[in-house]
């Protein structure tokens with residue numbers, strides 16, 4: 587039986603395994619990515635029309651990681667010459683008090699300018715208008 591000596595093996599070619607393989611190969615490793623299905627298959631967690639790239643988190647560390655991820659999506663698209671992430675932008679809104687923290691965390695990060703919208707509707711009571719927060723993130727997408 588012939589023996590193959592491999593430098594680095596990544597098992598699973600979903601988003602995580604593919605990202606790990608890409609990062610390792612970019613750093614000069616000789617990577618073998620093992621996937622049980624064909625490329626672009628629909629059997630893993632990484633596939634689905636509900637997936638989106640939404641940097642709206644209250645924790646600034648998470649937002650910083652998502653800003654880094656956005657940059658890496660750009661780099662991957664440039665490398666492959668193919669658009670992978672449609673930057674549609676995402677709006678998060680409602681009365682959850684954490685939205686204020688999310689807006690604060692988004693501000694100043696490289697995920698693009700976030701803004702607080704929603705002018706007071708003409709017939710809205712003071713309470714509803716004052717507790718509604720809306721955060722936009724233009725670099726989000728799906």
Ligand SMILES: Cc1cc2nc3c(=O)[nH]c(=O)nc-3n(C[C@H](O)[C@H](O)[C@H](O)COP(=O)(O)OP(=O)(O)OC[C@H]3O[C@@H](n4cnc5c(N)ncnc54)[C@H](O)[C@@H]3O)c2cc1C
Nearest residue numbers: 598599600601602603620621622623630631632636637638
């Ligand atoms: C319904 C749903 C909605 C989600 N929505 C979002 C969202 O909006 N935004 C977001 O950021 N995240 C979302 N997530 C989470 C995100 O999709 C997952 O965290 C991510 O896709 C996980 O990637 P993965 O590579 O770990 O797993 P997978 O994509 O499942 O990849 C694992 C791969 O390993 C392969 N594999 C397994 N065993 C073997 C083996 N023995 N040999 C060879 N290959 C093997 C599988 O075939 C598969 O391709 C959602 C998840 C789900 C389920």
